[in-house]
Amino acid sequence: MKITHVEVHRIDVPAADPPFRWRRGLAGSPPVGDGAVLHIGTDEGAEGVALLARPGAAVTLRDLVDRVFRDELMGADPFQREWLWHRMWELDRIHELPLPTLGLIDTALWDLAGRVTDQPVWxxxxxxxxxxxxxxxxxxxxxxxxxxxxxxxxxxxxxxxxxxxxxxxxxxxxxxxxxxxxxxxxxxxxxxxxxxxxxxxxxxxxxxxxxxxxxxxxxxxxxxxxxxxxxxxxxxxxxxxxxxxxxxxxxxxxxxxxxxxxxxxxxxxxxxxxxxxxxxxxxxxxxxxxxxxxxxxxxxxxxxxxxxxxxxxxxxxxxxxxxxxxxxxxxxxxxxxxAPTGPGIALPLDYGYGAELRAFVEQPR
CATH class of the missing domain: 3.20.20.120 (Enolase-like C-terminal domain)
Structure with missing residues (x-):
């Protein structure tokens, strides 16, 4: 099995209702933001996803996928999570990856493995x-x-x-x-x-x-x-x-x-x-x-x-x-x-997914 595509789907992350705040000096809850879902697919149809829900996620993640991650992942074995985890740390040495993105590929690959084996990741x-x-x-x-x-x-x-x-x-x-x-x-x-x-x-x-x-x-x-x-x-x-x-x-x-x-x-x-x-x-x-x-x-x-x-x-x-x-x-x-019971990790369904992505989340292939 080989990775054949790495995609980023933009989603709307809804604002907290009511808004909330943290201690002085820190920003509170953001307004509606552009979150992102990382989607990794393979030549055998196995797929995995991971959510990045932070403000600015879509722009940040799309840039990293286009500039760094896609070339690294294409053709790789998605079950070699250990090797790919080490590769992310190698890439971080030059690219200084934002901390929330450093494990995103790993999370998507664990989701893929759970879907393939029909088991929750835990x-x-x-x-x-x-x-x-x-x-x-x-x-x-x-x-x-x-x-x-x-x-x-x-x-x-x-x-x-x-x-x-x-x-x-x-x-x-x-x-x-x-x-x-x-x-x-x-x-x-x-x-x-x-x-x-x-x-x-x-x-x-x-x-x-x-x-x-x-x-x-x-x-x-x-x-x-x-x-x-x-x-x-x-x-x-x-x-x-x-x-x-x-x-x-x-x-x-x-x-x-x-x-x-x-x-x-x-x-x-x-x-x-x-x-x-x-x-x-x-x-x-x-x-x-x-x-x-x-x-x-x-x-x-x-x-x-x-x-x-x-x-x-x-x-x-x-x-x-x-x-x-x-x-x-x-x-x-x-x-x-x-404990969760569905295969893989799954995604929350209370976000503004597009219809195609929502169908993928509700019915993993």
């Missing part, structure tokens, strides 16, 4: 579980009262924990974290994500408050350029650290965080930011060797599969962006997410 990866608890991962709301009300709604809907994305002000965020712990009591798992908003002194201040409130993990308080800064943070706070979400290098970079003693809870694993399915599984196995967690990042469908395949992950991350909470469709009333 089973191809070995399969560890068929259900996992979900936590509610908030966007940023205006007031402490809104955060507390959202937490009440999430717990009533069955979510098993709450993760805060707050304002990016160390003092104000610390007060919110303490208030949430008092509000929900001692038994609800709580997490905090700093979205890289702090320097080391503020990260230490906030980390001490999180330790006092017994938070399960403290995620990405600083930009992940300095492993040394994270090592110093780990030495000064007792709350466990979850790190290496957006830093380049997939498992290679994650190894440095773990070796430095900075990943005291664990590292992030995701198809989008850690080199596709292959990179995410490398990261998980690395973390397991050091007996730390590889927490799956994000709510998209490839990461849904990862949650079922990785032994050392704890939760599915379910984004909650409105003050009136609606439980994500994958999460049941017990707060559980169940």
């Amino acid at each position: 089973q191809l990866l070995g399969g560890f579980r068929d259900a996992i608890p979900a936590y509610a991962s908030t966007s940023t709301f205006d007031t402490t009262e809104e955060f507390l009300d959202v937490a009440d709604q999430c717990l009533a809907l069955g979510y098993r924990g709450i993760k805060l994305h707050a304002w990016g002000d160390a003092r104000r965020d610390a007060a919110l974290c303490l208030a949430l712990r008092r509000h929900v009591g001692p038994d609800v798992p709580l997490m905090y994500d700093g979205s890289a908003g702090f320097d080391l002194p503020d990260a230490i201040f906030l980390g001490k408050a999180l330790a006092e409130a017994d938070y399960l993990w403290y995620e990405e308080p600083m930009r992940e350029f300095s492993v040394s800064a994270y090592r110093q943070l780990a030495e000064r706070v007792d709350v466990p650290l979850l790190v290496a979400e957006t830093s380049d290098g997939a498992h290679m970079n994650s190894a440095d965080f773990i070796r430095a003693g900075a990943a005291t809870f664990g590292v992030r694993a995701s198809t989008t930011l850690r080199g596709g399915v292959t990179g995410a599984m490398r990261t998980a196995h690395l973390a397991d060797a050091f007996r730390v967690r590889a927490e799956v990042h994000g709510s998209d469908i490839p990461n849904h599969h990862l949650c079922m395949a990785i032994s050392n992950t704890t939760y599915y991350e379910s984004l909650v962006t409105a003050t009136t909470v609606v439980r994500e469709r994958h999460v049941d009333d017990q707060g559980l997410v169940h």
Whole structure:
């Protein structure tokens, strides 16, 4: 079997309704954007797809396919995912590929393999579980009262924990974290994500408050350029650290965080930011060797599969962006997410696909 075509399909990614925001300094939810689907086909009819839903995705991905990826992939064996994954890293040395595109081909090839074998990808990866608890991962709301009300709604809907994305002000965020712990009591798992908003002194201040409130993990308080800064943070706070979400290098970079003693809870694993399915599984196995967690990042469908395949992950991350909470469709009333059952990875059908592509997604060939 050989790859015979590599295509990019532009799609409209709908705007969030209502719009939401993140901490100060970061953009909020975008308006309608031009997402893209990467489509890889073969001489035997086997096909695989992967979604890139970020704003500007169609322009970025079409340029990379036309200029770099198509020539590299044409004629290749789609089952040689390991070889092609290494080739993407070789290409990155010169082209400096955008991080979300580095694993996109790998994800599409895993989708193709699942369709050919008529298995969901999580089973191809070995399969560890068929259900996992979900936590509610908030966007940023205006007031402490809104955060507390959202937490009440999430717990009533069955979510098993709450993760805060707050304002990016160390003092104000610390007060919110303490208030949430008092509000929900001692038994609800709580997490905090700093979205890289702090320097080391503020990260230490906030980390001490999180330790006092017994938070399960403290995620990405600083930009992940300095492993040394994270090592110093780990030495000064007792709350466990979850790190290496957006830093380049997939498992290679994650190894440095773990070796430095900075990943005291664990590292992030995701198809989008850690080199596709292959990179995410490398990261998980690395973390397991050091007996730390590889927490799956994000709510998209490839990461849904990862949650079922990785032994050392704890939760599915379910984004909650409105003050009136609606439980994500994958999460049941017990707060559980169940394993996908269809072949491959599949794509979400609540995007504005063209009719031809939609038919392909609904009825894989």
